[in-house]
Amino acid sequence: xxxxxxxxxxxxxxxxxxxxxxxxxxxxxxxxxxxxxxxxxxxxxxxxxxxxxxxxxxxxxxxxxxxxxxxxxxxxxxxxxxxxxxxxxxxxxxxxxxxxxxxxxxxxxxxxxxxxxxxxxxxxxxxxxxxxxxxxxxxxxxxxxxxxxxxxxxxxxxxxxxxxxxxxxxxxxxxxxxxxxxxxxxxxxxxxxxxxxxxxxxxxxxxxxxxxxxxxxxxxxxxxxxxxxxxxxxxxxxxxxxxxxxxxxxxxxxxxxxxxxxxxxxxxxxxxxxxxxxxxxxxxxxxxxxxxxxxxxxxxxxxxxxxxxxxxxxxxxxxxxxxxxxxxxxxxxxxxxxxxxxxxxxxxxxxxxxxxxxxxxxxxxxxxxxxxxxxxxxxx
Amino acid sequence: xxxxxxxxxxxxxxxxxxxxxxxxxxxxxxxxxxxxxxxxxxxxxxxxxxxxxxxxxxxxxxxxxxxxxxxxxxxxxxxxxxxxxxxxxxxxxxxxxxxxxxxxxxxxxxxxxxxxxxxxxxxxxxxxxxxxxxxxxxxxxxxxxxxxxxxxxxxxxxxxxxxxxxxxxxxxxxxxxxxxxxxxxxxxxxxxxxxxxxxxxxxxxxxxxxxxxxxxxxxxxxx
Numbered sequence: 001x002x003x004x005x006x007x008x009x010x011x012x013x014x015x016x017x018x019x020x021x022x023x024x025x026x027x028x029x030x031x032x033x034x035x036x037x038x039x040x041x042x043x044x045x046x047x048x049x050x051x052x053x054x055x056x057x058x059x060x061x062x063x064x065x066x067x068x069x070x071x072x073x074x075x076x077x078x079x080x081x082x083x084x085x086x087x088x089x090x091x092x093x094x095x096x097x098x099x100x101x102x103x104x105x106x107x108x109x110x111x112x113x114x115x116x117x118x119x120x121x122x123x124x125x126x127x128x129x130x131x132x133x134x135x136x137x138x139x140x141x142x143x144x145x146x147x148x149x150x151x152x153x154x155x156x157x158x159x160x161x162x163x164x165x166x167x168x169x170x171x172x173x174x175x176x177x178x179x180x181x182x183x184x185x186x187x188x189x190x191x192x193x194x195x196x197x198x199x200x201x202x203x204x205x206x207x208x209x210x211x212x213x214x215x216x217x218x219x220x221x222x223x224x225x226x227x228x229x230x231x232x233x234x235x236x237x238x239x240x241x242x243x244x245x246x247x248x249x250x251x252x253x254x255x256x257x258x259x260x261x262x263x264x265x266x267x268x269x270x271x272x273x274x275x276x277x278x279x280x281x282x283x284x285x286x287x288x289x290x291x292x293x294x295x296x297x298x299x300x301x302x303x304x305x306x307x308x309x310x311x312x313x314x315x316x317x318x319x320x321x322x323x324x325x326x327x328x329x330x331x332x333x334x335x336x337x338x339x340x341x342x343x344x345x346x347x348x349x350x351x352x353x354x355x356x357x358x359x360x361x362x363x364x365x366x367x368x369x370x371x372x373x374x375x376x377x378x379x380x
Numbered sequence: 381x382x383x384x385x386x387x388x389x390x391x392x393x394x395x396x397x398x399x400x401x402x403x404x405x406x407x408x409x410x411x412x413x414x415x416x417x418x419x420x421x422x423x424x425x426x427x428x429x430x431x432x433x434x435x436x437x438x439x440x441x442x443x444x445x446x447x448x449x450x451x452x453x454x455x456x457x458x459x460x461x462x463x464x465x466x467x468x469x470x471x472x473x474x475x476x477x478x479x480x481x482x483x484x485x486x487x488x489x490x491x492x493x494x495x496x497x498x499x500x501x502x503x504x505x506x507x508x509x510x511x512x513x514x515x516x517x518x519x520x521x522x523x524x525x526x527x528x529x530x531x532x533x534x535x536x537x538x539x540x541x542x543x544x545x546x547x548x549x550x551x552x553x554x555x556x557x558x559x560x561x562x563x564x565x566x567x568x569x570x571x572x573x574x575x576x577x578x579x580x581x582x583x584x585x586x587x588x589x590x591x592x593x594x595x596x597x598x599x600x601x602x603x
Contacts, residue, residue: 002493006495007492270477274476283459284459287490376430
């Protein structure tokens with residue numbers, strides 16, 4: 001081994017022994033540090049995974065959605081518009097969609113009602129396929145369980161729960177109630193030939209702006225929403241919430257930096273004496289700073305690893321129970337699902353910069369000051 | 381050989397609590413000899429020891445080591461000289477609690493970048509020569525006064541220091557242990573090392589092994 005490696009090994013050995021001698025202080029420092037990392041890492045990992053989930057779900061969404069707008073509000077769209085849009089060059093298909101929201105006073109939750117476009121998901125007459133959040137809210141845990149829903153007219157309608165949608169799609173399906181078209185129209189008293197919106201498929205996605213341009217001339221009272229716009233909305237929403245959490249956590253990071261600086265600058269009499277002894281027996285300022293950097297590296301990397309791993313387990317193992325209500329959604333029915341593990345290297349690097357650098361910066365100057373002490377002080 | 385020329389040392393220079401610890405000391409310390417600095421408290425013994433051991437720099441005056449003026453060198457050069465040529469035994473021994481005897485003895489070698497095994501073997505040999513071979517893995521706080529002092533000596537010599545500097549080495553020891561210390565000093569002198577000590581203790585400056593006694597008063601050498 002080279003002298004440099006030998007020197008680093010000796011300094012690291014000494015540092016480990018020093019940390020071992022101050023178990024209580026070391027443990028407290030690592031615990032506080034790891035907690036700060038845990039909170040920030042949880043927010044970052046969760047928001048990233050959530051955004052990815054949204055991306056995966058949106059991959060199935062139509063390139064373009066057309067809605068009828070009246071007085072700035074979304075209204076039902078006439079089926080005649082399907083023909084108009086379908087006739088535009090570049091449009092491969094247009095499909096009317098039926099969906100809407102329903103407030104269930106029994107569970108105090110809002111459900112999303114929908115007629116599925118996938119024939120395999122269309123339930124039979126009098127049947128409903130429900131998301132796992134609805135199943136939980138109404139305790140309809142078995143196949144064929146009755147689902148009584150109160151219509152806007154006040155009368156009760158009974159559906160049988162044909163099955164429950166899997167947790168893998170819970171981000172969008174948790175509050176879902178799927179009905180066939182006839183039951184849907186009957187439940188909401190909708191006439192034939194009107195749709196909630198139109199899903200438009202476009203042959204060449206690069207021509208989407210051209211299609212919107214042409215369609216908007218045909219339908220000046222329509223709103224055109226692209227898949228990318230929805231994706232961006234999701235991303236902004238999650239990023240905003242993540243940013244809010246990190247902004248709150250940054251106060252904790254700052255508090256921690258002050259705590260670390262205070263710890264480092266307020267070296268105990270024993271620590272100051274120890275530095276004096278080391279200098280007196282032949283260590284120079286550089287050696288003491290190296291040793292303290294080793295100490296800082298062991299504490300900060302240890303806490304960083306513990307905090308990050310803790311956040312990983314928290315987010316991907318336990319569904320981010322501590323922060324999910326802030327980040328996940330706005331509904332009474334929070335989706336209950338496991339996020340696919342996803343770690344963004346850039347985010348981990350950012351987290352490292354947000355936590356390890358402030359600690360190092362906060363401790364370096366006080367350590368340098370202590371390490372620069374005259375060695376002859378130990379003689380007195 | 382260590383030579384001091386008209387050395388002064390002020391502490392807290394320019395402040396209201398300024399203290400003149402040394403007021404123009406000139407002194408030559410011979411190689412391979414045992415020199416004892418004596419004098420009352422506050423006479424400047426420890427300050428002089430610090431200057432000789434390159435732990436502090438004089439305010440004015442010059443310090444020569446083997447003919448080379450070193451008093452103006454930057455800290456890192458002084459440290460490099462200090463850790464390879466000087467070994468220190470402090471009045472309170474200043475071992476680091478919580479570390480074992482072996483860890484304490486090896487500490488001065490840590491920044492030198494030597495192989496761990498070689499340093500450990502050297503420390504083991506030094507401990508054995510001081511009768512501490514069986515204490516190597518014991519935390520130092522469990523040692524007796526005499527054992528603690530011998531560990532401090534082993535630590536001072538781990539880098540094969542040519543000069544051993546000891547500040548009041550027998551101040552905390554009983555007569556038997558003071559005699560044992562003098563035996564060790566005699567052995568080190570026999571190995572060709574230079575020993576410089578401060579002491580109030582007549583047993584030390586009256587001992588046969590001591591070659592020269594330097595008496596100090598009020599920051600000056602009086603004899």
